[in-house]
Structure formats: C-alpha cells, structure tokens
Amino acid sequence: xxxxxxxxxxxxxxxxxxxxxxxxxxxxxxxxxxxxxxxxxxxxxxxxxxxxxxxxxxxxxxxxxxxxxxxxxxxxxxxxxxxxxxxxxxxxxxxxxxxxxxxxxxxxxxxxxxxxxxxxxxxxxxxxxxxxxxxxxxxxxxxxxxxxxxxxxxxxxxxxxxxxxxxxxxxxxxxxxxxxxxxxxxxxxxxxxxxxxxxxxxxxxxxxxxxxxxxxxxxxxxxxxxxxxxxxxxxxxxxxxxxxxxxxxxxx
Numbered sequence: 001x002x003x004x005x006x007x008x009x010x011x012x013x014x015x016x017x018x019x020x021x022x023x024x025x026x027x028x029x030x031x032x033x034x035x036x037x038x039x040x041x042x043x044x045x046x047x048x049x050x051x052x053x054x055x056x057x058x059x060x061x062x063x064x065x066x067x068x069x070x071x072x073x074x075x076x077x078x079x080x081x082x083x084x085x086x087x088x089x090x091x092x093x094x095x096x097x098x099x100x101x102x103x104x105x106x107x108x109x110x111x112x113x114x115x116x117x118x119x120x121x122x123x124x125x126x127x128x129x130x131x132x133x134x135x136x137x138x139x140x141x142x143x144x145x146x147x148x149x150x151x152x153x154x155x156x157x158x159x160x161x162x163x164x165x166x167x168x169x170x171x172x173x174x175x176x177x178x179x180x181x182x183x184x185x186x187x188x189x190x191x192x193x194x195x196x197x198x199x200x201x202x203x204x205x206x207x208x209x210x211x212x213x214x215x216x217x218x219x220x221x222x223x224x225x226x227x228x229x230x231x232x233x234x235x236x237x238x239x240x241x242x243x244x245x246x247x248x249x250x251x252x
Contacts, residue, residue, distance in 0.1 A: 012165070015136060016175050019128075019161065026127045026157070028186045031120045032250040033060060034235050035187055036194055037242030050201040053191045054208075057184055059234045061209070064178050068111065069158050070220035070232030072104035073179075076162035077172045081142055084165050086095065096164075097140060098147055104225070106157035113241050116252045118154070125155030132160050174219045184209045193249055218235035244249040 018024065019148065038056045039049065047055070079100060083093035114119045132141055140163035148155045161175065188205055191197050242252060 003169075013172065013174075015164070016178055019132070020178040022182060022186050024131070026124045026131070027120075028124055028183075029190065030250060031124075031252040032194070033064075033117070033187065033244070033252055034121070034238035034242055035191060035238070036248065036250050037245065038234070038238035039191075039194055039243060040245065041118075041238070042077065050197055050205070053188065053195075053197060054205055056234070056238065057187050057191075057205075057209070059214075059232055060187065061180060061184055063232035063235055064230050065183060066216045066220045067223060069108055070176055070180075070217065071223040071225050071228035072100075072108065073158040073162055073176060074221055075225050076100055076104065076159060076170065077175075080162050080165075081172075083140060094140065094143065098143060101117060101144055101156070101159045102151070105154060105159050107228075108156060108230060109154045110252050112131065112245055113236050114252070116243060119241055119250045121156070122154045125157050125160070128157045128211075129155045129160045132164070136164060138163065138165070145199040173214075173217055173221070176220065177213050180213045180217065181206075183208060184213075188251065200225060 022028075022200060035053065035056050039052050044052060076097065079097040083097055092131055109121055112121055129141075129145060133145060141160065144155075144159060144163055147153065158179070161179065185206060188197070188202055188209075192202065239252065241250065244248075
C-alpha cells in the first residue's frame with residue numbers, strides 16, 4: 001500500500017513537471033504579456049535591459065498570478081479535492097466546481113485590458129485543455145470541456161489544471177509554484193529575443209525568482225477570492241503600449 005502511494009505521488013509529480021515544462025506546447029512562446037511594450041517605453045530611468053526585464057516580470061508575477069489568478073486556483077483545487085474524495089458531497093462538489101470555474105474564469109478574462117490579451121488567454125486555455133484531455137482526462141476535465149463548448153466560455157489554463165487529482169496536502173502548493181515558475185521562465189526566455197539579456201543574467205534572475213515564489217505562493221493562499229484582483233498600472237500600460245508598436249516580435 002505504501003509503495004502504491006509513493007508511485008502515485010511520483011507519477012503525479014512527473015505529470016505536473018511535464019505540464020509546466022516550457023516545451024509543453026500551449027502557445028505561451030508567442031506572447032510577452034506586455035514585456036515587449038514595457039522595455040520599448042521611452043520613459044525608463046536609464047536602467048539596464050536585465051533590470052527592466054526583472055522589474056516587469058516581478059510585477060507581472062505579483063499582480064497577475066499571486067494576487068490575481070492563484071487565489072482562484074487554490075479555491076478551485078480545494079473543491080476538486082472534495083470531489084475526488086469518497087464522501088456524500090461528490091455530486092455537489094462537482095456542481096460547485098463548475099460554478100466556480102465559470103465565475104473565476106470570467107473574472108480573469110474580464111480583467112484583461114486588450115483584445116490581444118483576451119485572445120492569448122483563450123488560445124493558451126484551449127491548448128492546455130485539449131492537451132490535458134489527451135494525456136490525463138477525468139470527469140471534471142470532461143465536464144469543464146463540455147461547459148466551454150456548450151456555453152462558449154473562454155477556457156482558462158489554471159481551471160483546467162485545478163481539475164487534476166493531487167495526491168498529498170502540499171501538492172497544490174507545489175503545483176502553484178511550478179506554474180508560477182513556468183510562467184516566469186517563459187517570459188525571461190522570451191526576453192532574450194527582445195534585447196541583450198545574456199546567459200548569466202538569465203540564470204541569476206531565474207534563481208532569484210525560484211527563491212521568491214514559494215513565499216509568494218503562501219501569500220496567495222491567504223487572499224480571499226473576493227479580494228483577488230488582477231490590476232497593475234505598470235502591466236496594463238505596457239500591454240496598451242504593445243498594441244501601438246509598429247514592429248512586434250510577440251502577439252501580446
């Protein structure tokens with residue numbers, strides 16, 4: 001029995017490592033999420049390109065993920081955990097999870113200031129949902145896919161991920177941290193296509209974020225869903241600036 005639990009736990013960890021690997025084809029490499037607009041701003045204070053990247057990614061992590069999407073993810077993961085447990089609230093938990101997915105996904109989608117970003121949200125959500133259906137389908141994921149198709153709602157990556165069973169108490173924290181690091185890593189790697197970031201700066205930046213993320217994930221767990229808000233003037237201004245660029249490397 002113990003060996004079976006260990007094997008299940010390892011397989012779960014490997015699954016999430018696969019999902020959050022930056023080579024998992026969800027389309028995020030096509031987007032800078034406002035970073036391209038930020039580093040081309042004429043109002044910088046003379047800081048170096050690596051400093052600009054670090055500043056923007058830090059703000060994006062803190063506002064969009066930690067204070068915006070993760071509080072919703074944690075609430076969804078708790079409801080999904082109740083669903084996967086064998087108790088009398090099974091059907092009620094599934095219904096509640098679907099209602100939460102619809103509400104939280106709509107809030108995140110509505111907070112995006114540009115059509116480009118809303119398209120990115122939907123495209124990456126669709127890709128993630130379809131890939132998860134291909135490799136790790138379950139009743140909740142199928143119910144979410146049907147909800148997306150039937151009601152034409154924008155699919156949300158974190159909602160799809162919350163539907164996957166998690167094997168131990170700390171697993172949800174680990175999944176959230178992996179997801180945050182994957183988002184940060186993609187943005188930093190994409191920054192190398194925009195300007196002179198350099199290998200050493202890249203690795204130092206990622207190591208610094210790796211130390212910060214577990215602390216920030218703990219913060220996200222304390223934020224009630226009613227207080228979750230995806231707003232940052234720096235991020236929004238940069239995303240609007242991206243729309244006006246004559247030449248773009250990224251869709252957002």
